[in-house]
Amino acid sequence: MIRLRTFLVVGLLVAFVLAGVVSGFASPAPDGLEKVAADKGFGSTARTHDLDGSPVAGYQVTGVGDNRVATGLAGAIGVVSTLVVGGGCSSRCAVAGVVGPGRRPCRRASPHPGRSDGGRRHGVHQLFVPRRSPVHALPAHVKLAAAAAFVLVVVSTPYRQLWAFAGYAVLLVGTSVIARSRC
C-alpha cells in the first residue's frame, strides 16, 4: 500500500518533469488534428484562439527568449493551476462531506467507533438526514421517480423562459421546507 504523501510527491515530480522539462523537446511537427486538417484541405479554416496573446498562449510564456524555457515555464504554470483548481475543489467537497472521506465541520456520533478512520468511508450514508417529515415518509420509489422527472423537465426547459426556472426554484424550496417540518 503506497502512502498518500508518497503518491502525491512522486506524482507531482513526474508531472513537473514532463510538463517543465520534457515538453521542451517535443516534436515541432504538426499534431494529429493539424496534419489531418492539412491533408484533407480544411487546415486554412483554423482561426486564432480567443485567448491568443494571453500570458501563456500557444503553450509558451510570452516575453521569454528561449523557446524551451518558455514552454517549460508554461507547463509548470499549467501543473500548478491544475493542482490548485482540482485539489481545491476536491478538498472542499471532502470537507463538505459530499464525496469520500474528509474532515467534518460538525462532529457526529461515528457509526463505526472502533475503526481507525472513524467510519469516514461511510461518508455517503451521511447524506441522509434522519427526520420525521412528510417528505421523509413518502415511499422511496415515488421520490426517485419525482426527482428524475423533475430533473428531466428542468433540463429540457428552454433557458430563455426565466419564469419557468423561478417556478422550479419555488417548488424545490417549498419541498425542502416541508422536509424540515415534522409530521
Place this chain on the structure above:
Amino acid sequence: MLGRRLVVEVPFVAFAVLLPFVSRGEKVDVVGVSLSISGLWGAWNVLAKATLGVATSVLLASTTELRALVPGWTGSGCRRRSFRS
C-alpha cells in the same frame, strides 16, 4: 446544509463564469467589461439547470435512506414487469 452540499457544483460554476468572457458573437458592456451575450445566456443555462439538478438530488438523498433507494424500483413494479417479458 443545502448550501454546503451544493459545493459539488463548484467546477461547473467555474466553467459557467468563464463563458461570457471567452464566447464569441455580439458583445455587451457591463461596468466597462465587454461580455458576450450568447456567453451570458450559456452561463445562465448551465448555472440554473445545474443548481436545480444538484439541489433536487441533494433533497432526495437527505430525505431517503440509501437502503430504501435500492429496492425502490421493486416497489414501483418496474422490475417485476421486466422479468416477465
